[in-house]
Amino acid sequence: METPRLFGAKYSVYVRIAQLVLAEKKVGYELVPIDIFAEDGAPDWYATLHPFGKIPSFQHGALTLFETSAITRYVDEAFEGTPLQPDEPVARAVMNQIIGLLDAYAYPSLVWDVFVERCERSPSNEERIAAALPRARLVLGTLSRLKREGPWMLGNQLTLADLHAGPMLEYFKRAPEGAALLQEVPLLEKWWARLKHRESFRSLSS
Ligand SMILES: N[C@@H](CCC(=O)N[C@@H](CS)C(=O)NCC(=O)O)C(=O)O
Structure with missing residues (x-):
């Protein structure tokens, strides 16, 4: 399976949440820079990844996701490493x-x-x-x-x-x-x- 890609900027609270989860799971990933607050906004193609124009979004193989909670739950469940959700x-x-x-x-x-x-x-x-x-x-x-x-x-x-x-x-x-x-x-x-x-x-x- 290919390396996951996280789209966003380091200043974003939500991108940082996703990065923390990836780091805790020890999952290697590529951070693709998207500066949502840039003067010209995000590039047009970004709308295909996030219809509401926010960061982050995420890609892993054929899967694309937006909404940080969906991304973090997917990372926790799809990758090995210490579980980050209680079973109980x-x-x-x-x-x-x-x-x-x-x-x-x-x-x-x-x-x-x-x-x-x-x-x-x-x-x-x-x-x-x-x-x-x-x-x-x-x-x-x-x-x-x-x-x-x-x-x-x-x-x-x-x-x-x-x-x-x-x-x-x-x-x-x-x-x-x-x-x-x-x-x-x-x-x-x-x-x-x-x-x-x-x-x-x-x-x-x-
Ligand atoms: N519900 C979204 C919220 C993401 C969000 O609000 N991201 C901020 C950056 S921390 C953003 O993209 N803001 C740009 C805007 O509101 O135009 C999620 O969970 O991913």
Whole structure:
């Protein structure tokens, strides 16, 4: 089978999630650069891979995929290596719930409303940031409540939930408001400190 290809840019939260999963599974892949925010946008041919024009998309043999959750689940299931999804149905359901809440509630508030607005825009829209903080606090509190005892979100097994949350928290923490909110949730702060030292994370940061 050919080497998988991941289309996207390293700055993207979602591309990083896919890269982390590929790294944890020790799957070699080619990163094909697609800069969605380039002045001219993505090249026209990219619409055949992602009808909604976002990154990442993924190709493996005859299979093409978009939507990060579909990509990460496929990589976990199609390749050998340590499984990143619990077998047990309740733990698996909680993992899927966490991934769903990250997409629906964490990405817009933590990444766009707080990180992008504080760190990438000048001047920042203070109202937008202030309005997002209660939602961000609710996201962190909910993650902390759902987290099971043990090093990772689901307990002793590192799962797709950890790897989905990591890049979002990484950006959020770069905003002073984000760092301060994370400090209010010690369980998550400790989890983050563990995650950022994993080889997969460090290999993407360098
Ligand atoms: N639901 C998509 C979201 C992907 C997404 O939002 N990617 C961002 C980069 S992190 C993007 O392509 N943004 C470009 C845009 O919104 O125009 C997934 O899970 O892959």
